Amino acid sequence: SVMAIDPSPYAAVKKDLLELILTKRCNPLMIRLAWHDSGTYDKNISSFPERGGANGSVRFKPECDHAANAGVINLVHMINEIKEHHPQVSFADTFQLASALSIEEAGGPKIPLRFGRVDVGEQTGCAKEGRLPGGGGPYPDGAPDAATHLRNVFHRMGLNDQEIVVLSGAHTLGRAYPSRSGFGKDKTKYTDKAVAEGATVGGSSWTKEWLKFDNSYFKGLKQQDDEHLLVLETDGVLMTDPKFKPWAIKYAEDEKLFFEDYAKAQVKLSELGSKWAPGAPYVLDI
Ligand code: HEM
Structure with missing residues (x-):
């Protein structure tokens, strides 16, 4: 059965995010924020949220404070302000939507995102530090190159x-x-x-x-x-x-x-570790 889902809150979040992106020209940091929410995923762990992934956890202080997330806190505050008006849309969806819009608005491809990611509800949902890649050695996983x-x-x-x-x-x-x-x-x-x-x-x-x-x-x-x-x-x-x-x-x-x-x-990245709401993932025309 197909669940009817009201796309209007998603369209409203999209409009507000686009305004923020165009005002601040923060496309790159938006993309990095969404990637850092997703990129904590560990396919060897099945339980949510311990497996990490696109679950909104990057907005909480313990994870936001990870060294890899330096600089994203102000963006999280700005997204919090937008989200206050649109509680129906999860943070996890909002981050991924912001990233897709940032790519598209900068001249990149259309990213056919799906929606309905569930947020981790509390601070215990944060990923362990050290799951994201480092740009140069020595590497935290002990990799030689x-x-x-x-x-x-x-x-x-x-x-x-x-x-x-x-x-x-x-x-x-x-x-x-x-x-x-x-x-x-x-x-x-x-x-x-x-x-x-x-x-x-x-x-x-x-x-x-x-x-x-x-x-x-x-x-x-x-x-x-x-x-x-x-x-x-x-x-x-x-x-x-x-x-x-x-x-x-x-x-x-x-x-x-x-x-x-x-x-x-990027569609695959945007869904790593995500837990879906009943009836999701949704394809929305927004
Ligand atoms: C392949 C492994 C990767 C490494 C080691 C890496 C590392 C880094 C580093 C060190 C920075 C600079 C951060 C700063 O000083 O503020 C950065 C920025 C960035 N990364 Fe990556 N990254 C990787 C993959 C990715 C992926 C998969 C994406 C998105 C799909 C991404 C998107 C970005 C963007 C857009 C920025 C610019 C952020 C800004 O301008 O504020 N990166 N990355």
């Missing part, structure tokens, strides 16, 4: 080598900051002035136009001829590892393929 580390972390989430490569393409957007992750520079020639009204300055970007979603991340990795662009160890290995490299080359050469594969992988 970046490729092993990426595989340890993403295979634990149930994602494969191709999905590691395509999802890394999200670094076509955004920046790393010495004050947050410790990576990158305080500013570069691509980040030292506001590139759009509302955008902040500073940090190191992976691409020249870091508010535009395209395949320039992979083109940049292939060429590596611009010292002003960032390449983390975990980015660089996508062009050297024998199993990652063919995908990275394909995505550098074929933006359409990158968009198609990216959209599929």
Whole structure:
């Protein structure tokens, strides 16, 4: 049986999120927030919420305070304000919707999200620290190199080598900051002035136009001829590892393929570990 679900609260959240994204130009951090909610998932654990995943837990202080989440707290406050008006929509759905909108609004593919994720209700729902990947060694899992580390972390989430490569393409957007992750520079020639009204300055970007979603991340990795662009160890290995490299080359050469594969992988990422409300997942026309 098909459950009739009222799409109007979702449409209202979408409208408010879009306004926030366009005002603050916070597309990259939104994407990172949603990914950090999902990316704690461990496929070897079946119980919810211990398995982690897209369950809204990143909004609670213990998880928000993890080193990997440096910088997301202000965004969580802004989303809290939006959510106060729309209690029918879960935080877990809201984070994933914000990320999908951020990709689409920046020129990326349409992400065919599904809805109805249940939130963890209390602070005990937070994931253990250390489940997200680090951008350079020494790696917390003891991995000897970046490729092993990426595989340890993403295979634990149930994602494969191709999905590691395509999802890394999200670094076509955004920046790393010495004050947050410790990576990158305080500013570069691509980040030292506001590139759009509302955008902040500073940090190191992976691409020249870091508010535009395209395949320039992979083109940049292939060429590596611009010292002003960032390449983390975990980015660089996508062009050297024998199993990652063919995908990275394909995505550098074929933006359409990158968009198609990216959209599929992000839908999968958005549902890792999620618990669905009765009748969900819902496909909504919003
Ligand atoms: C493959 C393993 C990954 C590693 C090691 C990694 C690492 C990092 C690091 C160190 C930063 C800089 C954070 C800061 O200083 O504020 C960052 C930013 C970012 N990451 Fe990743 N990341 C990975 C995968 C992903 C994935 C799968 C996505 C999304 C699908 C993603 C999306 C982003 C975005 C959009 C930013 C920019 C945030 C901003 O501008 O504030 N990353 N990542």
